[in-house]
Amino acid sequence: MKIINKIINLAKEYYKFILITVLFYLLIEILNGTIPIVPRLLTRYYMQILMFALINIIMTVSLNLINGFTGQFSIGHAGFMCIGAYTSAYITTILFKASNMAYFPQLALFLFSLIMGGLVAAFAGYLIGLPTLKLRGDYLAIVTLAFGEVIRSIVRSSDEIAAFINKIGLVKFSETIAKLSGPRGLSTIPALSKFWLVYIICIISVIIMRNFIYSTHGRACLSIRENDVAAETMGIDTTRYKIIAFSLSAFFAGVGGGLFAHVLRFIHPENFSFIKSIDYLIYLYAGGMGSITGSIIAATGLTILPEFLRVINFQQWRMVIYPLFLVILMLRKPDGIFGNREFSFLVPKKKEVN
Amino acid sequence: MTKKQLSDSINNHILTYNKWTNGKKYVFISVIILLFLFLYILSFGTQAFFQQLVNGIQLGSIYALIALGYTMIYGIIKLINFAHGDLFMFGAYISCFLGNYLIAHNFNYPFIIVLIFSMFVTALLGMAIEKIAYKPLRFKPRLAALITALGVSLFLENFFALSPENVPFPLNKIVFGPKYISFPALIVDKTYNIAGVSINNIKILDVVITIILMIALQYIVKKTMVGKAMRAVAFNKDACLMMGININNIISITFGIGISLAAASGTLYALTYGQLQSPYLGIWPGLKAFIAAVLGGIGSIPGAMLGSYVMGISETFATSINSNFGYGIAFVILIVVLVFKPAGLLGKFTKEKV
Numbered sequence: 001m002k003i004i005n006k007i008i009n010l011a012k013e014y015y016k017f018i019l020i021t022v023l024f025y026l027l028i029e030i031l032n033g034t035i036p037i038v039p040r041l042l043t044r045y046y047m048q049i050l051m052f053a054l055i056n057i058i059m060t061v062s063l064n065l066i067n068g069f070t071g072q073f074s075i076g077h078a079g080f081m082c083i084g085a086y087t088s089a090y091i092t093t094i095l096f097k098a099s100n101m102a103y104f105p106q107l108a109l110f111l112f113s114l115i116m117g118g119l120v121a122a123f124a125g126y127l128i129g130l131p132t133l134k135l136r137g138d139y140l141a142i143v144t145l146a147f148g149e150v151i152r153s154i155v156r157s158s159d160e161i162a163a164f165i166n167k168i169g170l171v172k173f174s175e176t177i178a179k180l181s182g183p184r185g186l187s188t189i190p191a192l193s194k195f196w197l198v199y200i201i202c203i204i205s206v207i208i209m210r211n212f213i214y215s216t217h218g219r220a221c222l223s224i225r226e227n228d229v230a231a232e233t234m235g236i237d238t239t240r241y242k243i244i245a246f247s248l249s250a251f252f253a254g255v256g257g258g259l260f261a262h263v264l265r266f267i268h269p270e271n272f273s274f275i276k277s278i279d280y281l282i283y284l285y286a287g288g289m290g291s292i293t294g295s296i297i298a299a300t301g302l303t304i305l306p307e308f309l310r311v312i313n314f315q316q317w318r319m320v321i322y323p324l325f326l327v328i329l330m331l332r333k334p335d336g337i338f339g340n341r342e343f344s345f346l347v348p349k350k351k352e353v354n
Numbered sequence: 355m356t357k358k359q360l361s362d363s364i365n366n367h368i369l370t371y372n373k374w375t376n377g378k379k380y381v382f383i384s385v386i387i388l389l390f391l392f393l394y395i396l397s398f399g400t401q402a403f404f405q406q407l408v409n410g411i412q413l414g415s416i417y418a419l420i421a422l423g424y425t426m427i428y429g430i431i432k433l434i435n436f437a438h439g440d441l442f443m444f445g446a447y448i449s450c451f452l453g454n455y456l457i458a459h460n461f462n463y464p465f466i467i468v469l470i471f472s473m474f475v476t477a478l479l480g481m482a483i484e485k486i487a488y489k490p491l492r493f494k495p496r497l498a499a500l501i502t503a504l505g506v507s508l509f510l511e512n513f514f515a516l517s518p519e520n521v522p523f524p525l526n527k528i529v530f531g532p533k534y535i536s537f538p539a540l541i542v543d544k545t546y547n548i549a550g551v552s553i554n555n556i557k558i559l560d561v562v563i564t565i566i567l568m569i570a571l572q573y574i575v576k577k578t579m580v581g582k583a584m585r586a587v588a589f590n591k592d593a594c595l596m597m598g599i600n601i602n603n604i605i606s607i608t609f610g611i612g613i614s615l616a617a618a619s620g621t622l623y624a625l626t627y628g629q630l631q632s633p634y635l636g637i638w639p640g641l642k643a644f645i646a647a648v649l650g651g652i653g654s655i656p657g658a659m660l661g662s663y664v665m666g667i668s669e670t671f672a673t674s675i676n677s678n679f680g681y682g683i684a685f686v687i688l689i690v691v692l693v694f695k696p697a698g699l700l701g702k703f704t705k706e707k708v
Contacts, residue, residue, distance in 0.1 A: 073497075131689070134696040138434065142648045143692055146685035153682030160676065183678070274641060278504055285501040316520045323508035330505065331490055334498035 016345040021203055028195075047195055049307050051263050054202040055256050056299040060283040061209050061292055062252035067281075068290035068340075069213055070245040071225030072132060073141040077253055077280050079148025082272035083124050084117035084254025085261035086155060086180065089189050091116060092262070094179045099190040110192040110262070114201070118254035124151070125250025129243035136228075148277055155269045158182030185268035193262040201259065205252050210292055212248060214348050221245050225290075286329055288336030293343045298336070383694075394671060401550040406670050412557045412626065414666025415564035419619035420643030421650070421658040422571060423612030429588045429653040430608045432496060436503040437483060438616055439640015440510035443633055445476040445617025446537075446624040447514070447530050453538040465540040469563070469621050473614035480613030481606050489602070514633040532632050537624045560622050567618060568659060574611065575655065584608055588653075642669075645688050651701020660699055 011018075026035070032047060033040030042050075059081065066074045091113035092098040098106050128147050135143055154161070162178035180186055212218050220241045223231040232238050261267045283302050287294030305325070309318035329337070395403050420442055427435045449472040456464040487506050491499040517533075518526040545554045575581040583604045586594050594601055623639065624630055642665060650661025665684055673680025691699065 131693055135692060136696075138428075138652065139648065139692055139696060139698075142645060143689055146645065146688045149685045150682050150689070153678055153685070156681065157676070157678035160678065275637075282501060282504060285497060289497070316516060319512035320509060320516065323505040323512065326505035327487055327502050327509065330498050330502045331487070334491055334494035 013348065017207075020345060021199075025196075025199060032195075048263065049304060051193060051195055051198050052260075053300045053303040054198045055260050055263070056280070056283060056303050057296050058202050058205050058252055058256040058259070059280050060287065060295040060299040061206055062249045062256065063280050063284050064290070064292065064295045065209055065212070065221075065245050065249040065252075067284055068295075069218065069225060070221040070242060071228075072242060072245070073137060074144040074246075074249075075141050075274075075277050075281055076128075076144035076146070076148030077249075078272040078274070078276035079144075079151040080121040080125060080250040080253035081257035081260065081276070082148070082151050082155060082269065083121040083250075084114075084257030085267050085272070086117075086186070086257075087120045087254070088113035088117035088258030089186055089261045089267060090176070090180065092192065093186065093189050094176050098192065099188075106190075106192065107197075110197075114255050114258040117258040118251040121254025121257070122247045122251035125246040125248075125253075126243060128250075129246035132239070132242045132246070145274060145277070148272070149274060152269045152272055155180070156182045182269060185266060187266045189261055189265045189267065191262060191265055193259045198259055198263070201255065205255065206292065206296070209248070209252065210346060211348075213292075217241065217244060282326060285336055286326060288338035288340060290340040291336070291338040291342055292346055293341070294336055294338030297338065394675075398674070402674070404549075404551045406674050407667065408551060408553055408557065410667030410670035411663065412560050412666075413670055414663035415561050416619050416623050416626070417639070417643045417646050417666050418564055418659050418662035419567060419615045419622070420639060421647040421662045422568070422655060423615045424644050424647040425650075425652055425655060425658040426584075426608055426612040428647070430584060430605055431488070431492065431499075433488065433499050433503060434644065435612075436500070436640075437480075437507040437510060438613070438644070439636035439638075440507050440633075441476055441480050441613050441636070442616040442620040442623070442640055443636030444479060444510065444514070445472045445620030446630055446635070447535075447620075447633070448472040448475050448617070449621040450535060450537050450624060450630055453540050457538050457540070464538075465625070468540060469618060472621050473617045476617035476620075477610040477614040480616075481610050484606060484609045489605075511634050511637070530633050534632065535630045537628050537630060539628070540625060556626055560626060563618065563622060567615060571611070571615070572655065580604070580607060642684060645684060649688050649691055649698055651698030654698075654700050654702075657698055657700035664699075 028042070028050065029035050030037050031041045033042075059077065063074070063077045066072050088110075092110060096109055098109050101109065124147075128144060131143055132140060158177055158180045159182060162174045162180075165177060166174035213221070220231070220236045221244075223234065223236055224238050224241055228238060257272075264271075283299045284295060286302060287296070287298030302322075306318045306322050309315075309321055314321065333339075391403070420438060424435065424438055427433060427438070449468045452471055453464060453468045456467060461467065483506055487502050488499055491502060514528075514530045515532045516525075516529045517531045518529055521529055541556060541559065543554055543556060545552050547553075573581075575584060583594070583599050584607070586597070586599060587601055587604045587608075591601055594604075619639075620636075643662065646661040646665040647658045648661070649664060650657030650659070652658075664687070668687055669680055669684055672683035695701075
């Protein structure tokens with residue numbers, strides 16, 4: 001009986017959320033022509049843009065954990081994405097040949113690779129969380145940026161690393177590292193990211209991050225954002241929570257990177273440069289710091305906007321209009337589209353305290 | 355021993371311990387640097403060492419001019435002006451076009467004219483950007499201005515990269531186009547050979563002009579009324595308002611000076627390398643110079659110079675060993691320095707008071 005009660009409670013808590021997400025999914029599948037009601041409107045190109053939008057949602061919400069909710073200024077998010085993408089592609093493409101597998105083992109391997117990518121990225125997030133002991137504000141920002149770029153240059157020098165490992169004597173391992181072919185880019189990644197899978201992973205990640213924010217730990221992070229020193233005097237271990245926030249955020253960035261690699265099917269260190277981090281920063285601030293709704297809307301909207309401009313034959317001008325839009329948005333609404341407001345279905349109900 | 359005496363003695367111990375570790379730290383770091391240089395000389399020879407030193411100083415002076423602008427603007431309005439690298443690009447292009455014109459019409463001393471003109475025009479553009487995009491956000495959240503700066507940066511890059519054929523009439527005279535342009539030879543290249551180290555006159559010119567501009571800047575900031583007002587605005591804006599200092603004018607002048615330095619750097623860069631790849635060329639020098647400014651302690655002018663020379667020299671040395679290594683070394687040095695000295699080499703670490 002207890003279990004049934006729990007399930008009922010969960011359903012009560014999440015029914016709006018589930019309803020909205022399922023309806024949205026059905027809408028897209030109808031437009032995609034999987035459910036034959038209307039003729040197919042969304043081509044594969046549009047579906048790919050939607051998948052990128054979903055991945056950008058994961059990335060932006062996870063960046064929001066650090067920048068928006070913990071108040072630490074990080075601009076090296078693409079570095080974590082790079083780690084996740086290369087780890088998961090290494091597992092599915094080089095260690096095991098996922099393209100030769102049956103459906104279910106393939107799916108299981110893909111999920112495993114995503115989680116491994118996330119964990120390795122989370123470890124990197126832990127490492128970068130360590131200097132937050134000392135650094136504040138812009139100095140922290142520049143260290144995160146540098147960290148992202150260091151990761152990228154490590155991937156770029158994969159050939160030298162492979163040669164070095166070969167010298168030590170781990171021949172087999174060095175061969176697999178050499179196959180990463182850093183400066184030339186890793187191709188022939190199997191197309192394992194299906195739309196439904198990306199959709200489900202995106203929703204699960206957003207729910208986990210939201211629950212983290214509304215948990216005790218999340219509240220501790222918020223207090224660090226509001227006032228570092230006051231939080232410390234209230235007995236909050238600020239260092240620990242900063243590191244937790246960095247690791248969790250990096251985990252989801254790694255998962256997002258894994259999905260990204262298996263949508264694009266070709267990854268190159270240039271994909272994860274400083275410019276990519278800036279993209280996520282733009283999505284985050286356009287949506288509004290400290291608002292999950294804002295991140296979701298802005299990530300979707302700003303992913304689709306440049307592609308939309310491409311479709312209506314504004315190809316030349318699209319990268320001019322996009323930054324103009326951004327500048328005007330920031331001048332009109334300096335707190336972003338949503339400020340720190342949320343849609344009500346994303347906010348858990350307050351429990352009564354006995 | 356009373357409680358007071360005990361705590362005093364403990365404090366004394368901590369102080370002496372800190373002094374001791376600080377001294378050891380510097381000895382340790384300098385020993386490591388000397389070891390690296392020694393190994394470099396052993397493996398590549400003295401001649402290569404001095405050659406790379408010369409190249410490094412030249413690259414460092416180009417970084418230094420950009421970093422000075424970054425540092426001044428950061429010091430006065432606490433804004434990381436991401437558009438700085440693109441104004442560097444703008445300065446380089448302007449000097450290229452003017453240089454072609456002057457050479458075609460047989461002017462005397464084309465280089466001096468080009469340098470002054472490009473500094474002036476770019477400064478005007480920078481002041482316009484400040485008035486339009488940054489001024490409305492001066493008392494809004496600091497990060498909104500940062501995102502605006504990113505937007506301006508993206509706009510400048512992408513706007514000037516539009517190709518003139520596809521742009522309607524008044525604009526097609528302004529845009530530069532995405533193509534490679536070679537820079538006119540404003541100064542005849544002469545190479546001197548001193549004990550096997552080749553130095554050409556352009557390299558000497560780079561360093562000399564950088565030093566002249568640095569001295570001029572130091573004079574303006576330290577000795578003139580405008581400089582005094584700048585320092586006052588950087589220190590406390592409200593007090594300046596009460597003292598009858600026109601904050602808007604002073605910030606505009608600071609922008610003008612900082613950006614004209616970036617333009618001078620752009621001209622020198624183009625002259626040294628003899629080519630302009632595309633309007634995106636400002637991204638990486640801008641980022642590297644920003645890192646140099648942080649490395650020296652952002653907001654401090656001698657810090658920016660020191661940081662830039664450290665960056666330039668270490669980068670050329672590392673690049674001569676391996677190009678991928680050279681790419682990452684700047685970031686590694688930055689992380690190491692900031693972990694040991696959280697406010698940069700010459701920055702002051704301000705403790706937060708409650």
